[in-house]
Amino acid sequence: MSILVTKSTRIICQGITGKSGLFHSQKCREYAEEYQPGTGVFAGGVTPGKGDSEVDGFPVFNSVAEARIKTGANTSMILVPPPFCADAILEAADAGMQLIVAITEGIPVMDMIRVRSAMKNSTARLIGPNCPGVITPGVAKIGIMPGYIHTPGRIGIISKSGTLTYEAAWQLGRVGMGQSTAVGIGGDPIAGTNFIDLLALFQSDPDTDGIMLIGEIGGSAEQEAAEYIQSHVTKPVAGFIAGQTAPPGKRMGHAGAIISGGGGTAAEKIAALRSVGAVIADSPAGMGDAMKQAMQ
Amino acid sequence: MKIHEYQAKALFRQSDIAVPRGIVAKTADEAAAAFGELGSDLAVMKSQIHAGGRGKGRFQEYPDQAGVVLVRSSEEARENAVRMLGSTLVTLQTGKDGKQVNTLFVEQGLKIARELYLGIVVDRAVGGPVVIMSSEGGMEIEKVAEESPEKILSETFDASQGLFPYQARKLAYALDFSSKAVRNAEKLLPQLCRFFVDNDCSMVEINPLVLTEDDQLLALDAKMSFDDNAMFRHKALAELRDLSEEDPAEVEAGEAGLSYVNLDGSIGCLVNGAGLAMSTMDLIKLHGAEPANFLDVGGGANVDQVTEAFRIILRDDAVKAVLVNIFGGIMRCDVVVEALLEAYENVGFSVPLIVRLEGTNVEKARQMLNDSGRDIISAEDLTDAAQKVVASLSV
Numbered sequence: 088m089s090i091l092v093t094k095s096t097r098i099i100c101q102g103i104t105g106k107s108g109l110f111h112s113q114k115c116r117e118y119a120e121e122y123q124p125g126t127g128v129f130a131g132g133v134t135p136g137k138g139d140s141e142v143d144g145f146p147v148f149n150s151v152a153e154a155r156i157k158t159g160a161n162t163s164m165i166l167v168p169p170p171f172c173a174d175a176i177l178e179a180a181d182a183g184m185q186l187i188v189a190i191t192e193g194i195p196v197m198d199m200i201r202v203r204s205a206m207k208n209s210t211a212r213l214i215g216p217n218c219p220g221v222i223t224p225g226v227a228k229i230g231i232m233p234g235y236i237h238t239p240g241r242i243g244i245i246s247k248s249g250t251l252t253y254e255a256a257w258q259l260g261r262v263g264m265g266q267s268t269a270v271g272i273g274g275d276p277i278a279g280t281n282f283i284d285l286l287a288l289f290q291s292d293p294d295t296d297g298i299m300l301i302g303e304i305g306g307s308a309e310q311e312a313a314e315y316i317q318s319h320v321t322k323p324v325a326g327f328i329a330g331q332t333a334p335p336g337k338r339m340g341h342a343g344a345i346i347s348g349g350g351g352t353a354a355e356k357i358a359a360l361r362s363v364g365a366v367i368a369d370s371p372a373g374m375g376d377a378m379k380q381a382m383q
Numbered sequence: 384m385k386i387h388e389y390q391a392k393a394l395f396r397q398s399d400i401a402v403p404r405g406i407v408a409k410t411a412d413e414a415a416a417a418f419g420e421l422g423s424d425l426a427v428m429k430s431q432i433h434a435g436g437r438g439k440g441r442f443q444e445y446p447d448q449a450g451v452v453l454v455r456s457s458e459e460a461r462e463n464a465v466r467m468l469g470s471t472l473v474t475l476q477t478g479k480d481g482k483q484v485n486t487l488f489v490e491q492g493l494k495i496a497r498e499l500y501l502g503i504v505v506d507r508a509v510g511g512p513v514v515i516m517s518s519e520g521g522m523e524i525e526k527v528a529e530e531s532p533e534k535i536l537s538e539t540f541d542a543s544q545g546l547f548p549y550q551a552r553k554l555a556y557a558l559d560f561s562s563k564a565v566r567n568a569e570k571l572l573p574q575l576c577r578f579f580v581d582n583d584c585s586m587v588e589i590n591p592l593v594l595t596e597d598d599q600l601l602a603l604d605a606k607m608s609f610d611d612n613a614m615f616r617h618k619a620l621a622e623l624r625d626l627s628e629e630d631p632a633e634v635e636a637g638e639a640g641l642s643y644v645n646l647d648g649s650i651g652c653l654v655n656g657a658g659l660a661m662s663t664m665d666l667i668k669l670h671g672a673e674p675a676n677f678l679d680v681g682g683g684a685n686v687d688q689v690t691e692a693f694r695i696i697l698r699d700d701a702v703k704a705v706l707v708n709i710f711g712g713i714m715r716c717d718v719v720v721e722a723l724l725e726a727y728e729n730v731g732f733s734v735p736l737i738v739r740l741e742g743t744n745v746e747k748a749r750q751m752l753n754d755s756g757r758d759i760i761s762a763e764d765l766t767d768a769a770q771k772v773v774a775s776l777s778v
């Protein structure tokens with residue numbers, strides 16, 4: 088089963104005629120073709136004004152609605168420049184995309200506040216923005232992560248960070264644990280999907296046995312996740328929190344990674360997660376071992 | 384992006400948000416003239432730096448001189464300005480090196496009845512903006528939240544709808560405002576919330592927001608920061624940026640597309656990805672040393688970027704060793720090594736360089752490093768990298 092990405096996933100890319108849009112669409116198509124040859128998992132793309140054309144074999148449409156009707160797509164990967172991203176997300180939701188994965192980094196917070204408010208009654212699930220995307224190893228990937236570092240298996244990964252997710256998947260692979268699905272929720276202050284949403288999905292997914300949660304400084308999403316784990320999650324949880332040495336008041340790359348007013352420190356998050364039984368690695372080198380320990 | 388108090392107050396004034404009358408002074412003569420022009424018998428002179436705690440702060444050159452002073456004559460204004468302008472103010476928030484004061488803001492004195500706190504931020508849990516108020520004006524809100532959380536009032540509002548008048552009244556009544564003050568709050572609070580949304584603010588803080596003896600509400604202080612990601616649609620705001628308030632290395636890094644934060648330790652780091660970069664700092668600390676910086680080179684890591692990153696890291700004299708930690712995904716490790724080797728040549732290394740690579744084509748990349756004949760130490764994994772870089776400090 089896995090979560091979010093399954094064999095019925097049909098993907099389009101909004102922004103497919105851009106440099107990175109095309110590059111990552113090609114990579115996602117390659118990955119899907121390897122595991123589901125000939126099924127046309129990656130169905131095409133959208134760039135307003137460039138409809139009725141083709142780019143490297145991908146049909147290009149003017150709108151997401153048109154792409155959905157003509158290709159049967161149910162999932163959109165968004166790689167448009169930041170000023171246009173909020174609009175692209177809302178177009179995808181309006182056109183009936185079930186899963187919207189916003190890769191774009193640098194969207195204004197106010198835009199995401201409006202998106203969240205506008206999507207309140209939408210059934211679409213938004214992942215991101217500013218995230219590596221979602222992969223169900225051996226099925227399909229929607230995003231910019233390298234496919235080969237992920238192996239199929241029964242651990243679900245939820246992470247705020249891109250390369251740290253790759254590191255985690257790599258370490259899990261080395262201790263013989265593949266992944267059911269790995270989801271990057273992004274490092275922005277406001278995200279479409281949070282830890283709790285995904286903890287719920289992984290908890291009820293029969294193909295997931297354990298959950299790896301990778302957080303970082305800023306906000307209190309990890310503490311809220313800990314509360315949720317306490318009351319709703321019976322599967323083993325392991326994790327890591329980045330930014331134990333980060334100074335207060337400084338933004339550490341991600342817009343959301345900032346310790347403000349004494350809140351959002353790594354120490355608080357680690358303590359909260361450990362108090363509900365999660366195995367949290369002290370070192371980023373210990374993520375694989377932490378998961379192994381949690382599974383015993 | 385942060386701006387100065389006097390700039391923030393000018394923006395407030397444009398948006399019809401009441402502030403005391405004030406004049407910017409960059410010389411002692413201007414400060415003296417400003418006092419005369421304000422025409423009140425009391426004025427406040429405030430150092431304009433981006434850090435808070437100015438009232439309690441003192442100057443390095445004049446240990447008795449406060450960063451914010453009350454003056455009662457033009458002469459007094461001039462004398463204080465002479466000491467303040469060009470001197471270095473150290474406050475709890477500036478760090479021990481302090482900040483040079485180049486601008487003063489001279490404001491009329493007011494007959495203050497009450498000092499309150501007002502802040503607007505984005506509440507991540509709610510996914511929208513929230514206005515926070517407290518009766519404890521002048522105090523740090525974090526301290527109030529810790530010591531007497533019942534004194535913190537808050538109202539979340541919809542970014543498109545703004546704060547409704549009833550919400551403003553709710554806050555005002557909870558703060559025991561008089562009828563006249565409630566009416567003023569009903570006007571001011573929604574205006575402030577609108578200002579926050581329209582200008583893509585990350586934070587607006589008015590501490591204190593004062594209630595005068597005649598029930599007027601004025602922003603006695605104004606602190607604000609803006610969402611860097613939204614500056615593309617606020618060209619006029621972007622021009623208010625004061626580069627002299629920022630770390631020059633961080634500014635330079637930003638221009639090169641690198642995300643860099645200067646820290647106090649001795650191990651320079653070059654990493655791809657913000658999460659991995661933070662983790663690398665943690666790893667160094669865990670092995671008994673301190674990171675000299677946070678540096679996320681981003682997804683590209685081409686020769687130019689790596690060269691620039693090395694230059695910025697090595698300019699810090701405290702750096703005694705450099706750790707490169709790259710997880711090559713889409714970006715292949717062998718391509719990274721090519722860039723590393725070329726940058727290594729360009730920069731001219733004088734401290735040990737430890738490289739930990741993982742990911743696509745890693746075998747080939749390690750071979751290239753070993754064959755390069757350069758004095759570069761290759762690490763097997765994260766722990767090995769940390770041990771090697773820390774060990775290199777004591778050689």
